[in-house]
Amino acid sequence: MFEEFSKQLNLCKTCPSLCQSACPVFINDGNKTHSPQGLMQLVNNVRHKQLPFDEQIASEAYHCLECRACTQACEHHVDVPQILRQVRTEAIRQELAPQPINTFIERFHKHNNPFARDLAGKLRSLLPARYFNANASAIYFSSCTTIAKCPEVIRDTFALFNKLKIDFVNLYADPIHCCGYPLLCCGAEYEFVDLAEINFHSLKKFKTIITNCPACAHTLKHTYAKYAFNLEAQVITISDFLKPYLKPLRAALKKNIRTKTIFHDSCYATRYLDDPDTSRDIITQATGHAPTRFYDHGAQCACCGQGSAYPIVAREQADRITRKKLEEVYEKNIQTVITACPICLYKIRQQGKRLIVKDFVSYLNDCVGNAST
Ligand code: SF4
Numbered sequence: 379m380f381e382e383f384s385k386q387l388n389l390c391k392t393c394p395s396l397c398q399s400a401c402p403v404f405i406n407d408g409n410k411t412h413s414p415q416g417l418m419q420l421v422n423n424v425r426h427k428q429l430p431f432d433e434q435i436a437s438e439a440y441h442c443l444e445c446r447a448c449t450q451a452c453e454h455h456v457d458v459p460q461i462l463r464q465v466r467t468e469a470i471r472q473e474l475a476p477q478p479i480n481t482f483i484e485r486f487h488k489h490n491n492p493f494a495r496d497l498a499g500k501l502r503s504l505l506p507a508r509y510f511n512a513n514a515s516a517i518y519f520s521s522c523t524t525i526a527k528c529p530e531v532i533r534d535t536f537a538l539f540n541k542l543k544i545d546f547v548n549l550y551a552d553p554i555h556c557c558g559y560p561l562l563c564c565g566a567e568y569e570f571v572d573l574a575e576i577n578f579h580s581l582k583k584f585k586t587i588i589t590n591c592p593a594c595a596h597t598l599k600h601t602y603a604k605y606a607f608n609l610e611a612q613v614i615t616i617s618d619f620l621k622p623y624l625k626p627l628r629a630a631l632k633k634n635i636r637t638k639t640i641f642h643d644s645c646y647a648t649r650y651l652d653d654p655d656t657s658r659d660i661i662t663q664a665t666g667h668a669p670t671r672f673y674d675h676g677a678q679c680a681c682c683g684q685g686s687a688y689p690i691v692a693r694e695q696a697d698r699i700t701r702k703k704l705e706e707v708y709e710k711n712i713q714t715v716i717t718a719c720p721i722c723l724y725k726i727r728q729q730g731k732r733l734i735v736k737d738f739v740s741y742l743n744d745c746v747g748n749a750s751t
C-alpha cells in the first residue's frame with residue numbers, strides 16, 4: 379500500500395525534518411505525529427507493514443490543511459498533502475474514516491454541497507433573472523462557500539462589473555454549485571468523480587469560466603483534467619479576469635477609501651495556482667495604496683487554519699490557528715483584512731469579530747464609483 383509514493387516517502391525517513399517549522403498544524407498542537415515527517419513516518423510504517431492500516435492511522439491523515447507549506451520548505455519538494463490525500467482516499471475505501479467525515483459526506487449528498495442547502499435557489503434570490511443567461515459564453519462560477527456564507531461577494535462582483543461596463547459575464551445557473559473539492563479533501567474520490575462528471579457536462583459549453591475561489595479554479599482547471607474531464611474553457615480567477623481593467627478602475631477611484639488594510643494570501647492562490655500577488659497588486663495599482671502584508675506572505679504565507687478536511691475533524695484547533703494568525707492584525711493596529719478566497723474570508727470573519735473582513739472584489743467595489751471604459 380502507498381508504494382507509488384515510495385521515492386518521496388524514503389526521503390522523509392532520513393531527513394532532519396526541515397519542513398516541521400512551516401507546518402501550521404504542528405506549530406499549533408506541538409504533536410510530533412502531526413508534523414509532516416511524523417505523518418510520513420506513519421505512512422512508511424503502514425507501507426512496511428509495521429503498523430496496520432486502521433482507524434487510528436486513518437484519522438491521523440486528516441490532520442493536514444493541504445496548505446503545501448511543507449512542500450515549499452522541503453528541498454526535495456515532497457508532496458506531503460498529496461500523499462495524505464491518497465491515505466484518506468484509502469481510508470474511505472476501507473471504511474476507516476472518522477465519523478465526522480462520514481457525516482460530512484452524507485450531508486453533502488443531500489444537496490450536492492457541503493452546506494446541505496439549496497444554493498441554486500439562494501443564488502437566484504441574489505440577483506435579477508437577467509444575470510442568469512444560460513447561453514452566455516462567459517460565466518461566473520460562485521463557489522459553494524460564497525453562496526452560503528459570503529453572498530455579498532457575488533452582488534459586489536456584479537456591481538463592479540456594472541461600474542466597469544462588463545456586460546458579457548453571467549451567473550452559472552445550473553443546479554450544482556460546488557466543484558467537489560471538499561469531497562476530495564475527505565478522500566471521497568468516487569463521489570467526487572460522480573459530481574465532477576455532472577459538472578463537466580454542464581460546464582463544457584462555456585468558453586470562459588471565472589471564479590472567485592482559488593480552490594475551485596485549481597479543481598476545475600487541473601483536478602478535473604486528471605480524471606479525464608478536460609474542460610476546454612479558459613478557467614480563470616476573478617483576479618486574472620480583472621487585470622486588464624486597471625485603467626477604468628483607477629479612473630473611477632473615490633477619494634474617501636479605507637487605506638489601512640492587511641492582505642491575507644490564500645494557500646490555494648499562492649502554492650497551487652502559483653499566483654501570490656495578482657489580487658494585492660490590482661488593489662495597489664488601482665488605489666495607489668498597498669495593503670500591508672503578514673510577516674509570512676506570498677509563497678511563504680501561513681494558512682488560516684481552515685484548509686482541507688482538517689476543520690471537520692479538529693474544529694477547535696483549526697479555529698485556534700485562525701485566531702493566532704489574527705493576533706498579528708491586532709498587533710499592527712489594522713482593522714480591515716482583505717483576502718481573495720471565500721473560505722479564508724468566511725472563517726477569518728467568523729474568528730475575527732472585531733475586524734472588517736472583505737473579499738478583494740468587494741473592497742474594489744467600495745473604492746470605485748461608476749467608471750467609463
Ligand atoms: S517533506 Fe521534505 S523536509 Fe519534510 S521530512 Fe520529508 S523530506 Fe524532510
Ligand code: SF4
Binds near residue numbers: 403442447448458
Ligand atoms: S500541507 Fe500544511 S498542514 Fe499539511 S503537513 Fe504540510 S505543512 Fe502541515
